[in-house]
Amino acid sequence: MEGRMTSLEATMKASSTMASSMARNADPDQQTLRSNSVEQFYFPRPGQSLPGIPPFFGPPSSSLYLPNDNEAKFGNQFESNPSQNTDWDPQAIVSNLTFLEQKIKQVKDIVQSMNNRENQVAGGSSELAAKQQLITADLTSIIIQLISTAGSLLPSMKNPLLSSNPAVRQLGNTLGSPMGFGMNANQRPSVDSKTDIPDTGKTSDYDELMNSLNTAQDERDELIKCPNPCGGEGSEPTPMEDHDVKESDDGGEGENLPPGSYVVLQLEKEEILAPHTHFCLICGKGFKRDANLRMHMRGHGDEYKTPAALAKPTKDSGADHAPVTRYSCPFVGCKRNKEHKKFQPLKTILCVKNHYKRSHCDKSYTCSRCNTKKFSVIADLKTHEKHCGRDKWLCSCGTTFSRKDKLFGHVALFQGHTPALPMEDVKVSEASEQPHDSEPMNEMARSMVYSFPSSSSDGISNLDMKMADDVRGYFSPLSFDPCFGALDDFTRPGFDISENPFSFLPSGSCSYGQQNGDS
């Protein structure tokens, strides 16, 4: 980034190029990055919470930061009963089921009311659509809740048991199919049109998945995975399903684009702008990086201090057959918005995040040196600050350039523009040394510029990987919705703890990492 783009268009262009370059850079880690970013946006959308949900589904922020009763209970339980690692918590299951019951009832009510209204008024289509969305979301959340409840059962079963147990397979089936049915029943044409794969393909995929479920070594992992393809209409095995649901939440506008070969996902503004993406399940504190979260987790008990728990989650191989996924900007009218005629999808979640901030947010970061350049992405500011003041090549029109040849190209292009000397006195005195002095300086700066970002980006990607993998350990991939995020919050600990408190982090992360990889 040359740091000299002034017009909005230029900035947008820049951001897009930067985003794409980042995407390119991140390609090997694309999966993790993307999934990570997906996780990042599990952020409450207050408008979507249903009336009458239990208190722990309330404002998600509170649920995130101030553990509600249930969560606290589980937390306590978790802390007090580390010995129960192999057992599952019946209490938690019971409460989950009660909640599900409530939830189903609510949805039922809504559908009924809708049905009535449909008969009465034909015109309230938008309201109807909203209701439909609501129902969809609710149903999805119910399914997810069901899955996670079922998932919490799994750790208690031994692997051979699971693999040989047809009931579990059936569970997988039942977990999967309702979701698919639910989706279809809720008439989400977007989902259908979004994915090219026909229904037959879906079922075959599904069968295949079930087969793989049976043969897989890590059944728990597979089991978690299994419902996902169903949710994602069978086309994408794992985390994509989240976004599908997301998209349906956004209104189900997923359009089938001419290339058609990819799935378009759209995140909400709040998700994009969420400051933290990793949250402590015990105290609710938020972190930007999973490594920091792991460090934080050490304070919650010895079990988090094991090398395994602290280890960076490894990325699993097998990312080859990932479905192609692209992202849409939620800003209507933006070229990156899927409704745009010349829609150009964003490649990764990170791109979405940066694009949205750069293009549709206030530029709140001002360079302290020049006090003119403003940025909405802090990394851009930092990049600029490295060069700020180095733009010594100035044209009479006021444009600055970081390189002399660029300036001369500019001057050559425009009639009447002439190279300008910024500080004439300084220039005069320095001029003689310039060719000699500035060279090593520039070299240094260049090497810094080149080496530092690369290393830092490496670091970031590493962290992101960790973060991405780790977050799945803490946060169910299904916890995207406020209600279910909270729900998840309260179910997860039980499940994880009951499984194996000592290998909690790595196992969770590994499994989800693998999940990532598979997807």
Added chain:
Amino acid sequence: MAAAASHQQQHRHPKRRRLALSLSLSLSLSLSFSPSPAPAAAPPLDTLADELLFLVLDRVAQADPRALKSFALASRACHAAESRHRRTLRPLRADLLPAALARYPCATHLDLSLCARVPDAALASALVSGPSSCPSALRAVDLSRSRGFGAAGVAALAPSCPGLADLDLSNGVDLGDAAAAEVARAKGLRRLSLARWKPLTDMGVGCVAVGCAELRELSLKWCLGVSDLGIQLLALKCRKLTRLDLSYTMITKDSFPAITKLPNLQQLTLVGCIGIDDDALGSLDKECSKSLQVLDMSQCQNITDVGVSSMLKSVPNLLELDLSYCCPVTPSMVRSLQKIPKLRTLKLEGCKFMTDGLKAIGTSCVSLRELSLSKCSGVTDTELSFAVSRLKNLLKLDITCCRNITDVSLAALTSSFTSLISLRMESCSRVSSGALQLIGKHCSHLEELDLTDSDLDDEGLKALARCSELLGLKIGICLKISDEGLTHIGRSCPKLRDIDLYRCGGLSDDGIIQIAQGCPMLESINLSYCTEITDRSLISLSKCAKLNTLEIRGCPRVSSIGLSK
């Protein structure tokens, strides 16, 4: 300064006399030119049109520059007329500048070469606040030998002289981009020299290139901070350039083609451009510069005969080529000179001649008028004889320090080039005195002859007496010559302007007196280490009115009496 002042004092009285003379001259002229004879009451100068008066004054100035001063002192009218007439100012001190400009508001040329130090303040006060009536007359300013001014002074120059077309800022070793930016504000500049502006970078050149689009001549000699970027921009913006001096700059092949493609470029000087190599020369398109006539690539160390051969196809209309201290001269390179049939001048100083190289010149460059082979190695009698037999048009030949050539070459040379104008053969020590007589016998059109450090004797000088057109004669370190030989020169070479008698130990006052009497146009004479010279010589030389250079180092018998004359 003091000397100059005393000089003026000295001439006060003669001036008075001349004043009367010139006044009477102008009066008589005015009377004869004016249609109706002026009444005695009216000042005669008022009746004379300025144009006529200026014509008169031009003549006066031509005859005796000091007469104008006397004329100005004659009356107010004369003073006013003189101040209107004067075009060139050459102040001795920078602090006289405001007064001088006020006195001569119509001056167009300001030559500050005598002012070693021109502070910013002087320039500013002289040009900005000084003559408010006519601030714009100056068209040419020469600051090439002045220091002490900076960007501020240059800044004062440009806006106050809108008609400025010629600006010489050579040797501004402290001037840089800021000053160049100020120069660029003089939009009408046609000729500009920024030689030795060491702090100058591409930025300054860029400013000049954009600002002074009318530039015809530009010198960036020794501007070491200038690189391809600036030169490329120059080539792009200043399309009217006809002369460009890029000597000792860091120009490389990146900007060389752009420069040669300038549509009007006639003269390109690239002395000591180490960035020009065979690649750069080879990168030129065929016939890319049809306008280029003079190309100086001397001391470009990184080019070889191959590069030169490949370049010559690009400059078909070249008239002058200087490849001194460049590359070895091979027959193949010389044959490629056939691609530039109009070539008139070829300078190959300090080059190493490969076998048959010189012969090839004889066959390939038939149209040559001037050939310089000085300090070349590998010039042999046979090859030179062959070459000179073919070069029928040659007028000037320089074979300085070609130590291998003998009487054989000289015989061939003198017999073929009877119309030779210039011959320089300093330190051709193997040529005998007998052969040197041939020069005088055959080349009677010689205007310039350099026989320094040769076997010349009085007989040779006697033969040279036939060269009545001789303007310059250098016969230093010719120990055999005596007063007798010099007498022949003094009698028969009235046009002689420059004579070099360095270390001619056999000379005495008589010979010098003969020269001084016979050569009234003498401007320069070198008598260093002519130990026999006394005050008598100086007294006789004082009659040569145009003498401006006199070297008398190592003349122990010259006293202050002689000097005072």
